[in-house]
Amino acid sequence: MIRVGKQNRVFILTGAGVSAESGIPTFRGAGGLWRNYRIEAVASPEAWARDPVLVWEFYSMRRKMAKAARPNAAHVALAELESKIGERLFLCTQNVDNLHEQAGSTHVTHMHGELLKTRCERCLREPFADDACYEPPVAIPRCECGGKLRPHICWFGEVPFKLDSIFAELERCALFVAIGTSGVVEPAASFVAQVRARARTYYVGPELPANHSAFEECFQGEAGKIVPDLFRLD
Numbered sequence: 001m002i003r004v005g006k007q008n009r010v011f012i013l014t015g016a017g018v019s020a021e022s023g024i025p026t027f028r029g030a031g032g033l034w035r036n037y038r039i040e041a042v043a044s045p046e047a048w049a050r051d052p053v054l055v056w057e058f059y060s061m062r063r064k065m066a067k068a069a070r071p072n073a074a075h076v077a078l079a080e081l082e083s084k085i086g087e088r089l090f091l092c093t094q095n096v097d098n099l100h101e102q103a104g105s106t107h108v109t110h111m112h113g114e115l116l117k118t119r120c121e122r123c124l125r126e127p128f129a130d131d132a133c134y135e136p137p138v139a140i141p142r143c144e145c146g147g148k149l150r151p152h153i154c155w156f157g158e159v160p161f162k163l164d165s166i167f168a169e170l171e172r173c174a175l176f177v178a179i180g181t182s183g184v185v186e187p188a189a190s191f192v193a194q195v196r197a198r199a200r201t202y203y204v205g206p207e208l209p210a211n212h213s214a215f216e217e218c219f220q221g222e223a224g225k226i227v228p229d230l231f232r233l234d
Contacts, residue, residue, distance in 0.1 A: 002175065002202055003232050004085065011173035012078060013191060014093040014100070017180025017205050021224050022069045022099055034058055044156040048121070052140050052148060059115065059151040060133035062096075066115050067131060071103035074179065074223035079104035081231055090169040094181065094188055096153055111160040111188065113153040122147030160187065170195050177202045177230075179223050183209025204230065 004010060016026040027039050034042060041047055042058040082089045082105055091108050093100060096115040100108045118130035120143035134141055141149040154160050170176070176195045181203075183189050192201050192214040203209060203218040204226050212218055219226050 001232050002177065002200075002230055003234055004175065005234050007088075008174040009088045009090065009169070009172050010081075010085065010175045010177065011169055011191075011195070011199075012089065012091045013176070013178045013181060013188060014074075014078075014091070014095060015179065015181030015185075015188070015205075016095060017182075017207075018072070018074050018093075018223050019069070019095045019097055019099060020180070021072045021074065021222055022097075024065055024069050024095075024097060024099075034061075040156050043153070045158065048150060048155070052150070053136065055150075056134040056140060057136070059153070060135045062115055063131055063133055066097040066099075069097060069099060071099045072224040074227040075099050075103035075105070077228040077230070082106065084233060090173065092166055092169075092188075094185065109162050109166060111154070111162060111166060113151070113161060115151065115153065117152035118149050119152045120145060120147045121150050127152040163187070166191075167194075173199050175200050175202070177204065178209070178215070179204045179227065181205070181209055183211035 020026050027034060042055055048055050078091060091100060091105055093108060093110055094112050096110065096113050098116055116129060116131045117127040119127040123143060123145040125143060143149055170191055173195060176192060176199045178192060181188065189211055192211060195201065196214055201216045203212060203215040204223050206220065206222055208218060
């Protein structure tokens with residue numbers, strides 16, 4: 001049980017393990033392979049420059065999986081926590097699906113982008129909602145400016161989104177809870193080290209993350225079974 005004081009700000013970081021409980025593969029955990037390609041080979045600027053058709057095939061497959069998935073009890077519990085403590089909850093996710101939003105969360109920071117959005121590789125047009133699948137023989141979509149449209153995803157080698165607001169919230173939080181993360185992918189893996197000197201730190205997931213020693217307490221088990229009863233509001 002994690003006690004949340006009336007003035008406490010809570011930083012929640014969710015990772016692939018939470019989505020995996022809704023049936024979305026982690027890819028990294030499955031050996032990092034897709035159709036015999038390493039994930040880095042289809043999720044990087046170099047891959048996009050080399051073979052945008054292959055990249056869109058990969059993300060079209062991921063879109064199909066994401067659209068078929070439904071939130072689990074952990075997603076619902078976090079949405080309910082937001083409804084109770086409001087802006088004192090900062091929900092940051094490494095996941096690119098919209099399961100948190102489906103569950104009712106209204107303020108979600110997607111540091112690695114959003115799978116069901118598309119943006120132009122060239123111009124400053126805002127990313128827009130798009131759940132279409134661009135697989136052969138469908139042509140790669142084009143922007144009005146003529147540039148190719150790409151998934152609104154932070155690829156390997158790119159800078160995650162909204163880091164300024166993320167680091168600002170890390171400085172303000174009294175509780176830091178990571179759920180279903182590997183503790184490997186940076187910069188998220190270092191968040192707990194940044195806050196542990198002044199904030200209570202907790203981890204939830206079926207397996208201990210690589211950085212488990214940095215947490216004050218770890219709750220081992222499925223997030224969908226633990227998170228619904230995890231928080232007590234004072």
